[in-house]
Amino acid sequence: MSKIFTDKDANLDVIKDKKIAVLGYGSQGRAWAQNLKDSGLNVIIGLEREGKSWELAKNEGFTPMHTKDAVRDADIIIFLVPDMVQRTLWLESVKPYMKKGADLVFAHGFNIHYGLIQPPNDSDVYMIAPKGPGPTVREYYKAGGGVPALVAVHQDVSGKALQKALAIARGIGATRAGVIHTTFKEETETDLFGEQVILVGGIMELMKAAFETLVEEGYQPEVAYFETINELKMLVDLVYEKGITGMLKAVSDTAKYGGLTVGKFIINQDVRNRMKEALQRIKSGKFAEEWIEEYGKGMPTVINGLSQIQNSLEEKIGAQLRDLIQKGKPKS
Numbered sequence: 398m399s400k401i402f403t404d405k406d407a408n409l410d411v412i413k414d415k416k417i418a419v420l421g422y423g424s425q426g427r428a429w430a431q432n433l434k435d436s437g438l439n440v441i442i443g444l445e446r447e448g449k450s451w452e453l454a455k456n457e458g459f460t461p462m463h464t465k466d467a468v469r470d471a472d473i474i475i476f477l478v479p480d481m482v483q484r485t486l487w488l489e490s491v492k493p494y495m496k497k498g499a500d501l502v503f504a505h506g507f508n509i510h511y512g513l514i515q516p517p518n519d520s521d522v523y524m525i526a527p528k529g530p531g532p533t534v535r536e537y538y539k540a541g542g543g544v545p546a547l548v549a550v551h552q553d554v555s556g557k558a559l560q561k562a563l564a565i566a567r568g569i570g571a572t573r574a575g576v577i578h579t580t581f582k583e584e585t586e587t588d589l590f591g592e593q594v595i596l597v598g599g600i601m602e603l604m605k606a607a608f609e610t611l612v613e614e615g616y617q618p619e620v621a622y623f624e625t626i627n628e629l630k631m632l633v634d635l636v637y638e639k640g641i642t643g644m645l646k647a648v649s650d651t652a653k654y655g656g657l658t659v660g661k662f663i664i665n666q667d668v669r670n671r672m673k674e675a676l677q678r679i680k681s682g683k684f685a686e687e688w689i690e691e692y693g694k695g696m697p698t699v700i701n702g703l704s705q706i707q708n709s710l711e712e713k714i715g716a717q718l719r720d721l722i723q724k725g726k727p728k729s
């Protein structure tokens with residue numbers, strides 16, 4: 398089994414006197430900045446413009462600075478702006494202004510693994526990749542827990558890169574859950590695979606396909622929504638708490654039989670073959686190339702895809718049912 402690092406393996410002392418610049422105040426940036434600060438670390442926020450993130454950071458107790466100023470005397474520089482923005486930010490606002498030898502830190506390996514950022518060879522370069530969305534990283538931390546993460550070291554000039562990565566993992570709460578040592582390559586490829594094939598792409602299309610099949614066959618959309626989208630959370634929660642076996646034990650024997658037989662008919666060998674194809678596209682760099690090109694064109698596929706989803710029947714039904722559904726949620 399992989400070694401799982403927890404609180405006892407991570408010591409904040411290696412970074413407690415360092416100045417940490419968090420670049421970006423979005424999904425992860427906001428969570429990291431707040432968690433690191435609440436862990437007693439010295440955090441400053443670096444942003445490009447005095448826009449929405451700037452206002453938010455200010456309202457939440459930070460004094461945001463322009464990136465150039467934030468990196469000037471930072472010992473640790475953490476890239477928490479979108480992956481496609483990192484290269485330009487690095488070239489224009491970080492590299493020319495940073496302190497020689499400052500640490501360069503990432504939450505995902507994309508820019509280093511695909512060579513978009515070439516770090517100077519006197520910097521430690523490492524990663525702490527939370528395996529969960531930014532708002533959850535904050536929510537779990539506040540509640541005394543943490544979201545698991547992966548750590549990896551790309552360059553270790555000081556000989557302390559792993560210790561520092563673990564310290565930051567502790568600062569954001571990840572060692573309360575569990576941290577695994579990996580490489581930039583493994584993190585990048587598995588993260589992209591996960592979000593494309595299951596977490597974002599796979600699950601979304603499976604929900605939509607099941608919902609739309611029922612509606613096309615004349616069933617009430619509200620019934621279809623409860624069945625194919627809303628109930629998914631409860632089944633996934635069971636897997637999260639008790640494993641797949643625990644989930645199977647909680648459902649009826651009818652569902653066990655139907656699930657164990659029809660599941661394999663739906664998610665069949667063809668699907669597995671296409672999963673391998675998707676992984677191959679990631680490993681070869683083809684996906685990265687396409688995504689960079691899409692981003693360069695202004696992300697038309699992302700914008701159109703999002704607007705189609707927003708206007709879909711399942712989203713309209715979901716919005717109508719949400720108030721009702723929320724009332725039934727346990728108050729904890």
Ligand SMILES: NC(=O)C1=CN([C@@H]2O[C@H](COP(=O)(O)OP(=O)(O)OC[C@H]3O[C@@H](n4cnc5c(N)ncnc54)[C@H](O)[C@@H]3O)[C@@H](O)[C@H]2O)C=CC1
Nearest residue numbers: 421422423424425445450477478479480482504505530531
């Ligand atoms: N969203 C998530 O939950 C996860 C993200 N990551 C990684 O964390 C890193 C940050 O991702 P997110 O938090 O999703 O980013 P995001 O999209 O939430 O970042 C938005 C923030 O970046 C800054 N920003 C946006 N556009 C900019 C531009 N053109 N120039 C300069 N700054 C700009 C602003 O501060 C803005 O608030 C990425 O490497 C991502 O792969 C890793 C795990 C999960």
Ligand SMILES: CC(=O)[C@](C)(O)C(=O)O
Nearest residue numbers: 527528529530588592596
């Ligand atoms: C939330 C997360 O870990 C993702 C899906 O990989 C991401 O947002 O990039």
Ligand SMILES: [Mg+2]
Nearest residue numbers: 527528529588
């Ligand atoms: Mg991920």
Ligand SMILES: [Mg+2]
Nearest residue numbers: 505588589592
């Ligand atoms: Mg990701």
